[in-house]
């Protein structure tokens with residue numbers, strides 16, 4: 751399944767739509783994208799964060815109930831679902847984001863793979879688990 755997202759109102763439209771069904775914006779030049787059917791689980795020894803759409807994670811963002819370590823920034827990193835893959839982008843966090851012990855550059859997307867380890871600062875370690883959502887059709 752693919753769809754076109756209206757840049758004005760974010761409505762999902764049919765992949766061959768030329769006008770947004772909600773706000774009538776011309777979407778004839780928008781590229782259709784694949785439906786995201788992934789679930790990302792970030793597993794810590796004491797908790798698991800489950801995401802199925804783009805979220806900013808951090809001390810004052812998604813996961814704030816668990817991401818309380820003082821070395822984590824308020825808006826630490828962003829998780830991005832795009833074309834059937836999951837990416838992480840560090841949002842200029844104070845103590846950095848690491849994939850498998852390599853610090854990633856801020857403001858740049860890095861693809862996450864099954865069994866990667868993410869660290870938010872040097873202190874909070876999360877194991878990456880990527881699952882396909884159960885399809886609705888049989």
Ligand SMILES: [Zn+2]
Nearest residue numbers: 756759770773
């Ligand atoms: Zn629209």
